[in-house]
Amino acid sequence: MTKIERAATGRARSGRGATASDKDVAASAGRPRSEEAHQAILDATLALLGEVGFSALTVEGVAGRAGVGKATIYRRWASKLPLVVDAFGGLPALEDADTGSLASDLKVMLRSYLELFNKTPLAAVLPALASERAHDPALAELFDPVLLQRRSPLVQALERAVARGEVSADLDLDLAADLIVGPIAVRLFFTGRKIQAKMVDPMVDMALGGIARPR
Amino acid sequence: MTKIERAATGRARSGRGATASDKDVAASAGRPRSEEAHQAILDATLALLGEVGFSALTVEGVAGRAGVGKATIYRRWASKLPLVVDAFGGLPALEDADTGSLASDLKVMLRSYLELFNKTPLAAVLPALASERAHDPALAELFDPVLLQRRSPLVQALERAVARGEVSADLDLDLAADLIVGPIAVRLFFTGRKIQAKMVDPMVDMALGGIARPR
């Protein structure tokens, strides 16, 4: 037994929801899959993503860091890609904020979102997965719903604003959400231009000018 | 000699501008580097990027497609990354359009830009390079200026609008440009949501609402 200490886990597999990227479901008899190993693999994946980035990430490296055999990883994920998708799914997403006004909601949410980019390897994961999904339909199926779900708090804030009459009811909320996160995505991913926390207010204000109903 | 037919090229190296990703400048004597090989390599790189994407792109594959030895590639580019950056630089960029109004300029430019994504492997190249630049400062130095220069027509259109008084003179043009391209980037790269040509008008109108001076 290695560095992973195993506690009694009962029926281990039932402890987590299927992620659709698990390679196959194990039979009911025999030794259950180690939940500790599973989490150690995901943790090591995220840590290495932050340290070396996506393309330099190797399954061998993850196995070594997690104190796990390579076969244990391949038993659960078919390749590096779905593994990273799963690890990505474990990263914190946008936290909803309901402060009473759309502008304030957005500013709070985006400020805390920017912090996530400093704490997590989000900036390394997102563009890497995006570049793969174009040529891998199977990956797109895994990745797209996870991604869209991550920005749902943004859409919820917009829906509240519609209910309050802050924005027009016939607004395309999906497009509006893209308008809000677009500048951040462009700046963070495609160029090295840092985003200061104090830049959030003008960004939101500029986006809102186009979204809010004319006063 | 393979499929590359070599014409008389004179001093080959002087025919193209240094791209800063050339590995080293050759001395003045001896056989000059083949300009045909150079172009064949870049063409093959772009073709393969479109076919198999970035991560599945191999230098061996490029050499084979270009009818060139691997050493010929490594003599000019240190690795796959700067090669792709150079090939990326050869892709067509935004075409400036000066129609008299900002809204019209943007709509024309973005519509033709969308066509580029259907004709070129832009969607495969951009996120891939973006994900690498975060962990490769040398790549960032090559990539960032090329990328920023590619959207300069957008900024020029905004400057014309400022001169015409269409938008406020104290507008942050850089941020405004991000607001315009942001939704397109998010939709094209991070999700599979296609962008119809008829969606350009509402996108521009929504962005402009925040950018244009209140009427």
Next chain:
DNA sequence: GCGATTACGATACACTACGTTTCGATATCC
């Protein structure tokens, strides 16, 4: 308890691509 079953970490394997180096041949400069 006890045997059947399954996962465990470790290791060996064939395979592929990388990036380097060597080769004889070829093209250009001086």
Next chain:
DNA sequence: GGATATCGAAACGTAGTGTATCGTAATCGC
């Protein structure tokens, strides 16, 4: 015509992939 640098081709060591197999360990059904 000699010096020099590039050419395409091929071989090389290195590293990671994904599979298979080892003996061990954990859980189930009985």
